Amino acid sequence: MPLTGIRVLDLTRIISGPYCTMILADLGAEVIKIEAPGEGDPVRHQGVVRDGLSWYFANYNRNKKSVTLDLYTAQGKEVLADLIASSHVLVDNYRPGVLQKMGFGDERLKALRPDLVRCSITGFGPSGPYRDRPAFDFIAQAMSGFMSLNGGEDDPPMRVGPPISDLVAGVNAALGVVASLLRRERTGQGDTLDVSLLGSMVGLLSFHASNFFASGSVPSRTGNDHGLVAPYGLFATADGQVAIAPSNDAMYQKFIDALGLPMLREHPDFETNAKRMRNRPALKALIEERTRQHDSAYWITRLNQYGVPCGPVLSLKEVFEDPHVQSQQLAMDVPHGAHGPVRMLDLPIRFEQACRGSPRAAPALGADTEEVLKQLGKTVPDIEALRSQGVI
């Protein structure tokens, strides 16, 4: 596995950081998750909890070890220093400056571990006027411009359902860590890297940003329609609706052939894409008159035969029942002791050689405290003393 033998000290909670370290653990790293004694990561109690186990927590903390440690005590900080010295990577998602206030500023970290790869995930970045603001996925979606591109033309800007800014920041952070580990492997040097929720969302603005930079014209929302191409979008069928994306003129010609509406080709209102954009509602009505005559399955088969990109809009239930999704093994069952198998999303990157082995269940709070402390040279009486003082 790519990260076999790499130890990651994980000072993260909630989702952006834990997603980053989940990826590192999936890639073979030993991830030691530090949690507050008695409490732990708040996600342990979030989402649907089944027989005392949050399946949301189980997903994002698989393959990790859990060590409890009170970082507000002098003894806890001493253990943390030992852990940093024995780790290759440190990931945190504290607000900027928190680690420094705890006594672990850049110089101390460097002294403890000169080749440390240190990754910080924040809401707004390590500097700038908003650096100390509390952050949240919804706020990053709003302030990045991402929301301004979602929703119907006449509707308010629309948030995305999944916590997209946490997830994209998490994968960016994992990429940065792995790139830094490669550089470390080749040069012996560590590095410090930063990823923010806001920056990660701005990074997704894509051609909307390019077009704005080139033209100065602010893009508007177009709902499920395409800003530049018609027809395109959701079309009603006899039993639902189908997403159809004939993104250029050649595809449009195939689309009207598949519909059996070749008369559209010569129709003065629909001859060119510009005319089709102007007469979009009339064209959509003509197309839907046709698509309503058969069910979605019929159209999906037929349009694909003609090479027109299309597909159903699936609910989560339909997604995981879909034979193709099942064939790709995008979800997996991980044995969780008495909880039995827990279903979760797999990493969407498939390696032929770098075999991942069997995934291990997310740890109970503090499950690995003793083992990890013993590795640091602590004796059983040391550990008992720390436990009785509430440090671990």
Next chain:
Amino acid sequence: MPLTGIRVLDLTRIISGPYCTMILADLGAEVIKIEAPGEGDPVRHQGVVRDGLSWYFANYNRNKKSVTLDLYTAQGKEVLADLIASSHVLVDNYRPGVLQKMGFGDERLKALRPDLVRCSITGFGPSGPYRDRPAFDFIAQAMSGFMSLNGGEDDPPMRVGPPISDLVAGVNAALGVVASLLRRERTGQGDTLDVSLLGSMVGLLSFHASNFFASGSVPSRTGNDHGLVAPYGLFATADGQVAIAPSNDAMYQKFIDALGLPMLREHPDFETNAKRMRNRPALKALIEERTRQHDSAYWITRLNQYGVPCGPVLSLKEVFEDPHVQSQQLAMDVPHGAHGPVRMLDLPIRFEQACRGSPRAAPALGADTEEVLKQLGKTVPDIEALRSQGVI
């Protein structure tokens, strides 16, 4: 830089693949983009084109070299074989099997370069019933369940504006390549990896998937409201609206203090989150009565003082004028010869040590053909012959 000295052969076009190789180039790799003679990547002609340059193309193809090569000719295939033998990484976003049909199946690739890291980006993955279907961002959004989570409760499922599935597949692919390069550095072995648009989108379903797996209950759309917490969402102010995310009870208490509405604390309709969810419209009306009395700037300052996550919903113009966004240098100007500086999005990962140097402009079509062919041992007459035959 992490990927200094790594050569990436780039057989991708449009956006998922070019985003992956842009990241690899940003991290220091030498990326050789293969394009069809005379045509090139279709994105060269897409988006806003200014003085003959697509700023969309310029963004996603910075720091790369362009080599024209007709892969349908025997001579073109010969050059391709030489290029593969001299590269560490091969990235393609052809449909499954296309590279094999060209004569570059897995065994041939292995023979040409035993330690090759080979990454394939497809719409639906390398196998399964839909593997040969034409793919498109919109279709991946629809079929992954992602769209089913976006939009208002009573509205149809809503697509996201940016091409999110291409972008997330691109960053997943870059992560997989860098991880494989790290494994190669440590073991000497190459690998083959796959990333799909559909799988990358399913990978974003997050706690919605966990909750569905744990409960069997299909999540519904909640627009800008939170599925489990109220108040939460967009609130009208004197001059617009503000996104406010008090995600737990402690934050709610701070929120009503910041609003100056402490009477809500004892109000029988709003005492608990469960009651606030039931009486969401009435609560929102009471809050907006208050928030409409001041402008958005007032509320953003005040709510942040109280520690309540909040922010404005910004348009692209406002985003790039925002002093904080500017302080984080999320956009940059890259000199493009006679075109002058071209503004584009920077990589949202910041390294302290791994300095990126000055970014180089996206190449003109075939700009580096001669240089790269000479490195392969071709003479000037060889190159002239290939050019006159239309191979390059």
